Structure formats: structure tokens, C-alpha cells
Amino acid sequence: MIEIRGIRKTYPDGTEALRGVSHRFSEHVTCILGRNGAGKTTLIRILSTQLLPTSGAAVVNGYDVVSQPGRVRGIISSIPQEAKPSGIATPMEHCMMYLSARGMGLSEAERESRRALKALDLTEVMDKPADELSGGTKRKLFVAMALASRAEIIFLDEPTTGLDPISRLEVWSAIKKLKSQVILTTHYMEEAKVLSDEVVLVEGGRIITHGTVAQLLAPFKGKVRIEGDGGRYRLGGLSFSYVDKAKAKRFVGKNVTIKPVDLEDIFVTRGIKVED
Numbered sequence: 250m251i252e253i254r255g256i257r258k259t260y261p262d263g264t265e266a267l268r269g270v271s272h273r274f275s276e277h278v279t280c281i282l283g284r285n286g287a288g289k290t291t292l293i294r295i296l297s298t299q300l301l302p303t304s305g306a307a308v309v310n311g312y313d314v315v316s317q318p319g320r321v322r323g324i325i326s327s328i329p330q331e332a333k334p335s336g337i338a339t340p341m342e343h344c345m346m347y348l349s350a351r352g353m354g355l356s357e358a359e360r361e362s363r364r365a366l367k368a369l370d371l372t373e374v375m376d377k378p379a380d381e382l383s384g385g386t387k388r389k390l391f392v393a394m395a396l397a398s399r400a401e402i403i404f405l406d407e408p409t410t411g412l413d414p415i416s417r418l419e420v421w422s423a424i425k426k427l428k429s430q431v432i433l434t435t436h437y438m439e440e441a442k443v444l445s446d447e448v449v450l451v452e453g454g455r456i457i458t459h460g461t462v463a464q465l466l467a468p469f470k471g472k473v474r475i476e477g478d479g480g481r482y483r484l485g486g487l488s489f490s491y492v493d494k495a496k497a498k499r500f501v502g503k504n505v506t507i508k509p510v511d512l513e514d515i516f517v518t519r520g521i522k523v524e525d
């Protein structure tokens with residue numbers, strides 16, 4: 250369980266990346282969703298003790314990230330955004346080194362490495378130098394290392410960015426089987442829907458809303474999205490509105506697109522109550 254209270258982060262150049270976030274992360278899998286620059290990576294880096302908050306407190310399974318970073322590191326595993334293995338060490342060697350460094354015994358490390366590599370379909374390449382792997386495969390290897398760690402809490406910063414659809418499914422399936430608590434960031438609505446017990450929506454350095462996918466979509470129940478001119482909401486040059494399914498018929502044949510409501514609509518409306 251992770252509890253954060255009033256976390257703020259102002260980078261030395263004055264950028265206010267986090268403007269006071271408080272939350273209790275207690276679900277098995279939490280997806281932090283947010284647009285580019287929302288503050289997701291900053292939050293993950295603070296929780297995994299790679300970055301100090303400017304103010305506020307964060308407690309990870311009972312340990313304080315500022316005063317007990319060593320304790321926190323002992324119970325977490327974290328994959329940074331865009332981190333990729335490199336060099337001549339193979340996937341198997343990468344896993345073994347990582348698990349040994351975390352204090353796992355050799356035979357257990359070998360068993361867990363094989364299991365994680367297999368779960369992510371990396372068995373065939375497990376003896377190839379990391380430099381010779383494709384970009385997506387390198388990324389999967391880092392995910393495998395985190396999963397093999399059996400850490401109490403695993404942080405994955407955009408674990409599936411750049412992965413093909415099948416690889417993405419493999420990562421999802423491996424995450425679902427984990428006993429560890431998982432906190433991951435993503436831009437993919439589908440990922441949040443498939444994986445998360447809770448979605449935390451971050452925008453402009455604040456948590457703007459959180460809940461299960463069903464809870465977040467509740468205000469849109471029975472509605473469809475009408476994209477076209479004159480809508481109430483505007484984003485990226487599009488304007489749209491939300492109307493009851495029954496009333497959508499009157500838009501047929503007009504110059505608009507009618508779409509089912511999806512998790513992305515929460516972003517668009519930023520949790521604003523939807524009316525017709």
C-alpha cells in the first residue's frame with residue numbers, strides 16, 4: 250500500500266511538475282493515466298526513491314521515501330520510462346544479475362528468470378546479446394526483470410509503449426498473474442481498461458479524478474459521443490458533445506461522427522459532469 254500526502258515537485262528550472270497530490274494506492278493494479286507532461290513519471294520517480302519531492306510525504310508499505318529510501322528500495326522494483334538494456338549480456342544474464350543484486354539466491358534467480366522470460370515469450374532470445382534484440386524486445390526484457398523480482402510493489406513507467414499488439418497482451422497477462430502490487434503509467438485507454446483495478450487520472454500535476462473504469466465512465470452511461478461542429482467540448486481541433494443514445498438518431502445523416510463513449514472521454518471532459 251502506498252500513501253501520498255501533498256506531494257509537490259518543482260524542478261530547479263521552476264517547472265511545477267506536481268502541485269500537491271494525495272492518494273492511497275491500495276489496489277492490486279493501479280493505472281496512472283495522463284497526457285504528455287502530466288507528471289506521471291515525476292510521481293513514479295518519487296515513489297521509487299529516484300527523485301526527492303519538494304514537499305509532502307509518501308509512505309510505501311510502511312516506509313518513508315525520503316527518510317527510509319533504502320528500505321523502500323528493498324521492497325520495490327521499478328522500470329523507468331524508455332529504459333532499455335544494452336551491451337553483450339543476454340536476457341538470461343540480465344535477469345540473473347538483477348535478481349542476484351537484489352539478494353535472491355542463484356537457483357531461485359534462475360527459476361524466476363526462466364519463468365519471467367517464458368511469460369513474455371523471450372525464451373528463444375534469452376541467449377542473444379541485448380544489443381542484438383529489437384527495441385520492443387529490449388523493453389519486454391526490462392518488464393521481465395521487474396516481474397521476476399517478486400518485489401512487493403512494482404512500478405512500470407509505460408511498460409508497453411512501442412510494443413506490438415501481441416507483445417502487449419503478453420505483458421498484460423504477465424502483470425495480471427503477479428501477486429505484487431503494480432503501479433503503472435500508460436497512455437493506452439485499452440491497457441487501463443484491461444488491467445486496472447483503479448485508474449488515477451493525472452493532469453497538470455494534479456490528480457483530477459480516480460476510481461474503477463466503471464465508476465469513471467458512470468456519468469456517460471447510456472450516452473454516445475457526437476463529433477462535429479458546435480459541440481460543447483473541444484480538443485485537438487475537434488469539437489464534440491455527448492447525447493443519450495436514444496437521441497443520437499437525429500444526428501444520422503448530418504456531418505458528424507457518432508462514437509461509443511470510452512475512457513478517453515474522461516480526459517476530454519476532465520471529469521466535468523456531462524449533460525445533454
Ligand SMILES: Nc1ncnc2c1ncn2[C@@H]1O[C@H](COP(=O)(O)OP(=O)(O)OP(=O)(O)O)[C@@H](O)[C@H]1O
Nearest residue numbers: 260262264266283284285286287288289290291292
Ligand atoms: N528534469 C526536469 N527538469 C525540468 N522539468 C522537468 C524535468 N523532468 C520533467 N520535467 C517537466 O515536468 C513536467 C512533468 O513531466 P513528467 O515527465 O513527469 O510527465 P509525464 O506525465 O511522465 O509525461 P509523458 O507521458 O510524456 O512521459 C513536464 O512539464 C516536464 O517537462
Ligand SMILES: [Mg+2]
Nearest residue numbers: 289290291330
Ligand atoms: Mg513519463
